[in-house]
Amino acid sequence: MVESFADQVRSAADRANSLVCVGLDPDLSKFPDSLSHLPPGERIAAFNKSIIEATADLVCCYKPNLAFYAAHGIAGLEALLATRDAVPAGVPVLLDCKVGDIGSTAAAYARAFFDEWDFDGITVNPYLGEDSLAPFLGYEGKGVIIVCKTSNPGGGDFQDLTVGDATLFETVAGRAVEWSAKYPASIGLVVGATWPEQLARVRAIAPDLPILLPGVGAQSGDVAAALRAGLDVRGGGLLVSSSRGIIYASNGPDFAEAARTAAITLRDSINEYRPIL
Amino acid sequence: MVESFADQVRSAADRANSLVCVGLDPDLSKFPDSLSHLPPGERIAAFNKSIIEATADLVCCYKPNLAFYAAHGIAGLEALLATRDAVPAGVPVLLDCKVGDIGSTAAAYARAFFDEWDFDGITVNPYLGEDSLAPFLGYEGKGVIIVCKTSNPGGGDFQDLTVGDATLFETVAGRAVEWSAKYPASIGLVVGATWPEQLARVRAIAPDLPILLPGVGAQSGDVAAALRAGLDVRGGGLLVSSSRGIIYASNGPDFAEAARTAAITLRDSINEYRPIL
Numbered sequence: 001m002v003e004s005f006a007d008q009v010r011s012a013a014d015r016a017n018s019l020v021c022v023g024l025d026p027d028l029s030k031f032p033d034s035l036s037h038l039p040p041g042e043r044i045a046a047f048n049k050s051i052i053e054a055t056a057d058l059v060c061c062y063k064p065n066l067a068f069y070a071a072h073g074i075a076g077l078e079a080l081l082a083t084r085d086a087v088p089a090g091v092p093v094l095l096d097c098k099v100g101d102i103g104s105t106a107a108a109y110a111r112a113f114f115d116e117w118d119f120d121g122i123t124v125n126p127y128l129g130e131d132s133l134a135p136f137l138g139y140e141g142k143g144v145i146i147v148c149k150t151s152n153p154g155g156g157d158f159q160d161l162t163v164g165d166a167t168l169f170e171t172v173a174g175r176a177v178e179w180s181a182k183y184p185a186s187i188g189l190v191v192g193a194t195w196p197e198q199l200a201r202v203r204a205i206a207p208d209l210p211i212l213l214p215g216v217g218a219q220s221g222d223v224a225a226a227l228r229a230g231l232d233v234r235g236g237g238l239l240v241s242s243s244r245g246i247i248y249a250s251n252g253p254d255f256a257e258a259a260r261t262a263a264i265t266l267r268d269s270i271n272e273y274r275p276i277l
Numbered sequence: 278m279v280e281s282f283a284d285q286v287r288s289a290a291d292r293a294n295s296l297v298c299v300g301l302d303p304d305l306s307k308f309p310d311s312l313s314h315l316p317p318g319e320r321i322a323a324f325n326k327s328i329i330e331a332t333a334d335l336v337c338c339y340k341p342n343l344a345f346y347a348a349h350g351i352a353g354l355e356a357l358l359a360t361r362d363a364v365p366a367g368v369p370v371l372l373d374c375k376v377g378d379i380g381s382t383a384a385a386y387a388r389a390f391f392d393e394w395d396f397d398g399i400t401v402n403p404y405l406g407e408d409s410l411a412p413f414l415g416y417e418g419k420g421v422i423i424v425c426k427t428s429n430p431g432g433g434d435f436q437d438l439t440v441g442d443a444t445l446f447e448t449v450a451g452r453a454v455e456w457s458a459k460y461p462a463s464i465g466l467v468v469g470a471t472w473p474e475q476l477a478r479v480r481a482i483a484p485d486l487p488i489l490l491p492g493v494g495a496q497s498g499d500v501a502a503a504l505r506a507g508l509d510v511r512g513g514g515l516l517v518s519s520s521r522g523i524i525y526a527s528n529g530p531d532f533a534e535a536a537r538t539a540a541i542t543l544r545d546s547i548n549e550y551r552p553i554l
Contacts, residue, residue, distance in 0.1 A: 067382045070389035098378050102429040105344045112347035127404040128427050129434030150405050152379040157406030161440040
């Protein structure tokens with residue numbers, strides 16, 4: 001029996017008593033000088049390894065975003081794989097890539113991200129419909145986290161449009177619930193912490209799906225409002241994603257320690273709003 | 278003055294008298310035995326180089342899809358860059374990657390695909406809204422081809438939903454027209470050849486935007502119906518994309534010649550339906 005992505009996240013969250021998901025989005029301009037002797041790819045890998053060692057007991061998941069590695073070409077992608085390998089067993093790794101393409105192409109992405117690169121989950125874009133996601137959804141237990149209502153200011157341009165008696169993002173959430181009963185993958189949703197009211201509506205539609213919650217910290221989503229809106233009945237079900245606020249807490253030689261402190265602060269501020277069960 | 282992606286495509290199309298866009302989607306199981314002594318990455322690069330040499334005077338664009346390279350890991354991505362380099366000057370290369378992410382992440386993708394990897398255009402997914410596309414749209418002349426109505430059977434799951442007095446895909450087409458007046462990039466749309474009626478509606482909304490038309494050949498879209506629906510008033514404006522039907526026309530030692538013959542056949546069958554201006 002394969003442990004599902006949702007179960008892996010839950011186990012890690014219970015062990016660390018934490019809903020924190022650390023976004024590993026390398027930005028060389030924010031790295032400490034102490035790493036500047038290394039070429040870009042190795043610098044990214046070394047930076048992430050230090051961050052992971054300093055925070056692995058404090059998180060429920062790591063989330064590298066493909067873009068920040070691809071921006072450094074082949075060396076950047078090698079650093080992505082080194083980063084994946086640096087995460088200890090028991091902590092799932094979600095590749096944030098927001099892919100979506102027709103079936104045969106989606107199958108190639110699935111081979112890349114699940115088989116070749118061994119990620120525990122990925123984010124996907126629903127715009128191309130169910131058959132475009134089916135190749136991912138066929139992987140037993142793998143996390144397939146569907147972009148629903150995004151944290152950016154323009155996220156509503158299409159997501160908030162009314163279709164029938166609901167918005168597009170609510171329609172996507174509803175379909176995700178249907179798919180979670182139909183496919184062997186472990187389905188979740190992406191909802192920005194910047195939209196607590198919309199998050200509450202998604203949680204009502206999808207009471208049991210894990211929700212990846214970007215947008216706290218640098219994007220200034222309100223943690224308390226988002227938690228009230230998004231926690232499931234067991235006081236979990238959220239992956240509260242923070243990148244810049246944790247990994248760039250300091251750009252001095254103490255960067256890893258500072259990241260640890262920032263992760264503890266976020267973990268504790270989240271836990272204030274979680275019920276004691 | 279930067280030559281825009283649309284102008285590059287038009288120049289190549291005029292020179293070759295062809296609207297054919299060859300999709301370079303490597304599938305090792307369909308490669309000729311004559312290349313089987315090479316490791317996967319080099320095999321892909323060698324295969325594509327032969328296809329490009331055999332067809333470069335017959336096409337208006339090449340379109341490698343990122344997924345089929347990523348599926349082979351780092352070696353596959355190295356083959357993607359070798360493929361990009363094998364295309365002669367004057368023929369634009371469109372990376373089919375259908376990315377879409379929030380602004381800072383989109384900016385990293387733009388650096389990757391435009392600055393680092395030097396592609397002339399990319400495909401993008403509109404679900405995250407205008408500000409998610411703005412980092413791409415800010416690149417003068419680069420092609421930003423927005424997924425609108427896709428060729429797959431489930432493409433309508435969300436794209437065909439009615440929002441106000443139009444479908445979602447028509448709404449996307451309308452926004453693309455607005456953006457094309459506002460941003461320096463060269464904007465286009467993706468519409469599957471499998472939906473001629475919907476293609477006609479997109480062409481009515483966006484008379485001047487180039488339309489990438491996948492779905493002829495292996496996906497069995499009707500070329501005649503799609504051309505009637507999608508040609509612009511100058512008898513162009515379409516990038517008729519075919520991958521499997523051309524690059525896997527033979528898996529024998531004559532694969533490159535067979536690809537050339539298939540490209541000529543598609544070019545000529547398209548030209549039958551183009552007005553002589």
